[in-house]
Amino acid sequence: MTDGAVASRVPIYLDHHATTPCDPRVVEAMRGYWSAEFGNPASASHAFGWRAEAAVENAREEIARALGAEDPREIVFTSGATESDNLALQGVVRARGAIGSHVVTAATEHPAVLDTARALAKQGAQLTVLPVDAGGRVSPGDVARAITRETALVSVMAANGEIGALAPLTEIAGVCGERGVLFHSDAAQAVGKIALNVEALGVDLLSVSSHKLYGPKGIGALYVRRRRRSGERIALAPILYGGGQERGMRSGTLATPLIVGFARALTIAVAEQAAESARLGRLRERLVAQLRELAGGVLVNGAESPRLAGNLNVAFEGVRADAVIARLHDVALSTGSACSSAKPEPSHVLAALGLAPERIAASLRIGLGRFTTEAEIDFAARRIAAEVRTFRTSKNPAAPA
Numbered sequence: 001m002t003d004g005a006v007a008s009r010v011p012i013y014l015d016h017h018a019t020t021p022c023d024p025r026v027v028e029a030m031r032g033y034w035s036a037e038f039g040n041p042a043s044a045s046h047a048f049g050w051r052a053e054a055a056v057e058n059a060r061e062e063i064a065r066a067l068g069a070e071d072p073r074e075i076v077f078t079s080g081a082t083e084s085d086n087l088a089l090q091g092v093v094r095a096r097g098a099i100g101s102h103v104v105t106a107a108t109e110h111p112a113v114l115d116t117a118r119a120l121a122k123q124g125a126q127l128t129v130l131p132v133d134a135g136g137r138v139s140p141g142d143v144a145r146a147i148t149r150e151t152a153l154v155s156v157m158a159a160n161g162e163i164g165a166l167a168p169l170t171e172i173a174g175v176c177g178e179r180g181v182l183f184h185s186d187a188a189q190a191v192g193k194i195a196l197n198v199e200a201l202g203v204d205l206l207s208v209s210s211h212k213l214y215g216p217k218g219i220g221a222l223y224v225r226r227r228r229r230s231g232e233r234i235a236l237a238p239i240l241y242g243g244g245q246e247r248g249m250r251s252g253t254l255a256t257p258l259i260v261g262f263a264r265a266l267t268i269a270v271a272e273q274a275a276e277s278a279r280l281g282r283l284r285e286r287l288v289a290q291l292r293e294l295a296g297g298v299l300v301n302g303a304e305s306p307r308l309a310g311n312l313n314v315a316f317e318g319v320r321a322d323a324v325i326a327r328l329h330d331v332a333l334s335t336g337s338a339c340s341s342a343k344p345e346p347s348h349v350l351a352a353l354g355l356a357p358e359r360i361a362a363s364l365r366i367g368l369g370r371f372t373t374e375a376e377i378d379f380a381a382r383r384i385a386a387e388v389r390t391f392r393t394s395k396n397p398a399a400p401a
């Protein structure tokens with residue numbers, strides 16, 4: 001690809017942790033469900049309803065298969081990972097009663113988990129927020145030590161959306177299984193990006209978001225295990241009451257087109273995951289090498305742990321990342337999570353790694369994705385490095401001394 005071809009794609013999108021474009025194959029799969037097949041899947045008395053229901057149930061089976069679930073009934077459709085996280089945490093704790101329920105989670109979780117856990121604590125639940133190591137990983141030993149007789153749920157994300165850190169999920173699931181404690185994982189950044197199988201992992205509840213894996217926005221799922229080692233069913237109190245859809249766990253008319261698109265997107269992401277991760281890993285290494293060469297003073301955040309192939313969180317010494325981003329009109333990236341960009345606070349994830357405030361302020365998050373090309377990486381590296389150098393050499397009064 002020539003620079004001319006890159007120019008037609010400007011601004012270059014390198015913020016794939018915030019969201020991803022819908023894959024054209026997904027758009028195609030949804031096409032018939034907007035107006036021709038518009039039925040309500042819960043309409044049991046006519047063909048419009050039956051056909052919509054068949055589409056939803058096919059999608060549910062496809063999603064169960066892609067996640068390695070035993071039974072399609074373990075998939076509960078939600079509006080996205082935020083709702084799935086809320087349903088998992090609120091659902092488990094409220095089913096038991098907040099008083100006397102203990103929740104264990106980690107400092108680097110998404111606000112959909114952390115703020116839900118804090119809200120439950122206000123309602124009387126006990127809360128333990130575990131620290132992470134320099135690579136952003138929770139220690140399974142810390143999880144084991146945190147569990148008490150009151151512990152209702154442990155929630156640890158599969159992959160972090162800022163630094164890409166992959167959690168030791170199998171080990172944490174093992175600890176929870178031994179102690180008979182439910183294990184939830186927010187896998188919004190992991191599903192379709194790493195090999196992940198709910199049965200092999202032994203996770204009890206798992207949150208998925210369609211728009212993070214090249215599907216439509218506004219749809220996701222919570223995986224809820226049916227067969228536990230103890231034989232007990234997971235009791236979940238709903239957060240939405242109404243028509244009793246999703247076996248009472250999530251009322252509301254099912255969004256047939258979004259569900260069909262979500263299933264297609266997930267199937268594609270899982271089928272292509274291994275090759276795509278290898279490709280993204282090579283692009284990421286190419287980008288780091290060029291940034292080191294063209295800008296220098298590059299520190300990779302979270303480099304100590306295994307990471308998502310498409311993630312690069314880097315600090316540029318002596319630079320203020322927000323100032324660099326403000327001038328980078330032709331490359332779309334961010335300093336941290338879009339989820340909390342309404343609140344201009346330093347990243348709670350980078351702070352949890354123990355990084356100094358100056359290093360946090362100097363950090364950029366770069367997210368490579370399915371349609372990112374080598375030419376785009378080369379272009380982005382040149383542009384980022386140019387702005388970093390400009391910042392360092394300018395007499396910017398705001399520059400740290």
Ligand SMILES: *Cc1c(COP(=O)(O)O)cnc(C)c1O
Nearest residue numbers: 080081082110112161188189209
């Ligand atoms: C994006 C994201 C969410 C929120 O998902 P939505 O589907 O946008 O509600 C939750 N957790 C993680 C880790 C995410 O990356």
